[in-house]
Amino acid sequence: MADLPSRVDIHEEGPREGFQIEPGPIPTADKIALIEALAETGLRHIQICSFVNPRLVPGWADAEAVAGGFRPKEGVHYTALWFNENGLNRALAFADRLTLGGSISLAASNAFSIKNLNRPHAENLEAMRKQTAVHQKHGIKVTRVGVMAAFGCNYQGDITPAQIVQTVADGLAIAAEAGETITDVSLADTMGWATPIRIERGVAAVRERWPELNIGLHLHDTRGLAVANAHAGLRLGVTRFDSTAGGLGGCPFAGQKGAAGNIATEELALLCEEMGIDTGIDLDALIEVGRMAERIVGHALPSELLRAGSLDAFRRKAA
Amino acid sequence: MADLPSRVDIHEEGPREGFQIEPGPIPTADKIALIEALAETGLRHIQICSFVNPRLVPGWADAEAVAGGFRPKEGVHYTALWFNENGLNRALAFADRLTLGGSISLAASNAFSIKNLNRPHAENLEAMRKQTAVHQKHGIKVTRVGVMAAFGCNYQGDITPAQIVQTVADGLAIAAEAGETITDVSLADTMGWATPIRIERGVAAVRERWPELNIGLHLHDTRGLAVANAHAGLRLGVTRFDSTAGGLGGCPFAGQKGAAGNIATEELALLCEEMGIDTGIDLDALIEVGRMAERIVGHALPSELLRAGSLDAFRRKAA
Numbered sequence A, B: 001m002a003d004l005p006s007r008v009d010i011h012e013e014g015p016r017e018g019f020q021i022e023p024g025p026i027p028t029a030d031k032i033a034l035i036e037a038l039a040e041t042g043l044r045h046i047q048i049c050s051f052v053n054p055r056l057v058p059g060w061a062d063a064e065a066v067a068g069g070f071r072p073k074e075g076v077h078y079t080a081l082w083f084n085e086n087g088l089n090r091a092l093a094f095a096d097r098l099t100l101g102g103s104i105s106l107a108a109s110n111a112f113s114i115k116n117l118n119r120p121h122a123e124n125l126e127a128m129r130k131q132t133a134v135h136q137k138h139g140i141k142v143t144r145v146g147v148m149a150a151f152g153c154n155y156q157g158d159i160t161p162a163q164i165v166q167t168v169a170d171g172l173a174i175a176a177e178a179g180e181t182i183t184d185v186s187l188a189d190t191m192g193w194a195t196p197i198r199i200e201r202g203v204a205a206v207r208e209r210w211p212e213l214n215i216g217l218h219l220h221d222t223r224g225l226a227v228a229n230a231h232a233g234l235r236l237g238v239t240r241f242d243s244t245a246g247g248l249g250g251c252p253f254a255g256q257k258g259a260a261g262n263i264a265t266e267e268l269a270l271l272c273e274e275m276g277i278d279t280g281i282d283l284d285a286l287i288e289v290g291r292m293a294e295r296i297v298g299h300a301l302p303s304e305l306l307r308a309g310s311l312d313a314f315r316r317k318a319a
Helices: A014-021 A029-037 A061-067 A085-092 A108-116 A119-137 A161-178 A194-211 A226-235 A265-274 A283-297 A311-318 B012-022 B028-039 B062-069 B084-093 B110-117 B122-135 B160-177 B196-209 B226-235 B265-274 B284-299 B311-318
Strands: A009-012 A047-051 A077-082 A102-107 A142-148 A184-189 A214-219 A242-244 B007-010 B045-051 B079-082 B104-107 B142-148 B185-190 B214-219 B238-244
Touching: A009 A184, A009 A265, A014 A029, A014 A047, A014 A283, A029 A047, A029 A061, A029 A283, A029 B311, A047 A061, A047 A085, A061 A085, A077 A085, A085 A119, A102 A108, A102 A119, A102 A161, A102 B122, A108 A119, A119 A142, A119 A161, A142 A161, A161 A184, A161 A194, A184 A194, A184 A242, A194 A214, A194 A226, A194 B265, A226 A265, A226 B226, A265 A283, A265 B196, A283 A311, A283 B185, B007 B265, B012 B028, B012 B045, B012 B284, B028 B045, B028 B062, B028 B284, B045 B062, B045 B084, B079 B084, B084 B122, B104 B110, B104 B122, B104 B160, B110 B122, B122 B142, B122 B160, B142 B160, B160 B185, B160 B196, B185 B196, B185 B238, B196 B214, B196 B226, B214 B226, B226 B265, B238 B265, B284 B311
Parallel strands: A009 A047, A009 A242, A047 A077, A102 A142, A142 A184, A184 A214, A214 A242, B007 B045, B007 B238, B045 B079, B104 B142, B142 B185, B185 B214, B214 B238
Antiparallel strands: none
16 A cells, blocks of 8 residues: 555645636625635635636636635645736735735647637746746746646547646746746646556656655546545645645536536545545534535535535434 | 456346335336337346335235236346245246246345344354255256345444455355255345445455455445446456446335435446447446336436436537
């Protein structure tokens, strides 16, 4: 049996991912209530909103109201997402309550870059150079390289470990030119192409080249393999995972409506806790918040665990 | 990276599991259509019905019509389930088209045995002695020991590897007394308590004691971990898995309505095929049959892959 880490950091992205994809309007008060409930479960990292163009993403037209409206809990890091200087400026207005960090976001698939970012990889590198300069201008450290479509792409097909490594190298070069130090790399299975073997090979290739970098995984459950992929990451010592309560989010890239989104936070937490890996999370409380998220969005979420309940709940009854 | 097997045998149980739990009546013709479609996907083992008391399981009141009505495909093994001599006699009427094998079915949890089988483990051993004699009387070889609740139990809590080993030993003793040779042991995660570590420890314990036995896994996705658990089994060289198309079946034991049932055949097949393990299955054809199963039962099934589609479908488009 492989050595598993003793603890992991789970970064909850349910509010940000979930509320941008839901078709109907979600009341601001409900968004705030979910964020505050999540903070009571032991989660220490919560991405609360996206400062994006409200005409393109109407679900986040109330980003300011959410970012300014929730009651922060001590010890919890609240983060947000932005894609340009305008978004960053909006986030900076909440610098007293948000943890703001800069990222260099690239895609390992050129076809995905074109389809999703509207620019080929080479142009995206140039855009990331400019965005890094913007971050520096505002005193935001750039510490993270994100690689989208790291394990495969609906528009390009398979992605090799060498392509992941090249993409990370491209991001590190931008940071180095700007004098920034990258500490974290996030590999995203944006369209659900990962398998345990692809995770092993991709993570191993990045780690072999840059043993000093922390590697995180952003997994989607598009084809039901997210938990197996998380387990493969854990076995390689990965200790940072993004996830969403209940599996909030859906996948806009899967090519079919209704496809699952991120790995569900509570299923990831169950996997970890039942194997002796500390997440800091009260799983029964988190399951209740997942059910609350279902009530807020008005439909069932993909997480099976929400329906079945935790094992501890049954252990208490059986004892 | 662990050695993975080069091929696995997937035993499809969707028709039997799925049609017994659906609330509404399913037309016999639909059941037969699904069985015949499954046989065209490359699956070589299909459990088609349950010869049970129609008053207790109205969904299988038409077991005879199904068993006699489908057109068998050469090379495919069709199996059925029964729990007593009456059921076996009904199955024997179709001995020309069904593959009939005897099992000794035990539960690793005494509490589950009482709740589900209405008798404690000791009485169940006696019942299995009698059933083995019945099988022998009808010329049916008993080659398999099945262990329910092998990885945990909603009524008893955790189950240790030693308890699994003891249950297998009890089954082997019954076979030995009767002069039967057991070749296969099936460990069932009846209520979704397994984690990759529990699979590793349970399978390793049985294998260490009886290296000559083939070990199969019957996994439920009650808490979203079924694919991760299957991967743990594959890494230990397990080559036989039960599953259901689309995740047909639900879990009557999960303690909450709507809880997921068996691991979905197409997600298991995707896991295998994408890691170079041959299943003999045409995955795109199987996904179409999963969607057909959704139409037959009239609601969405738990499999995420049914909504996302296979990777090969996207590879062809991207090429």
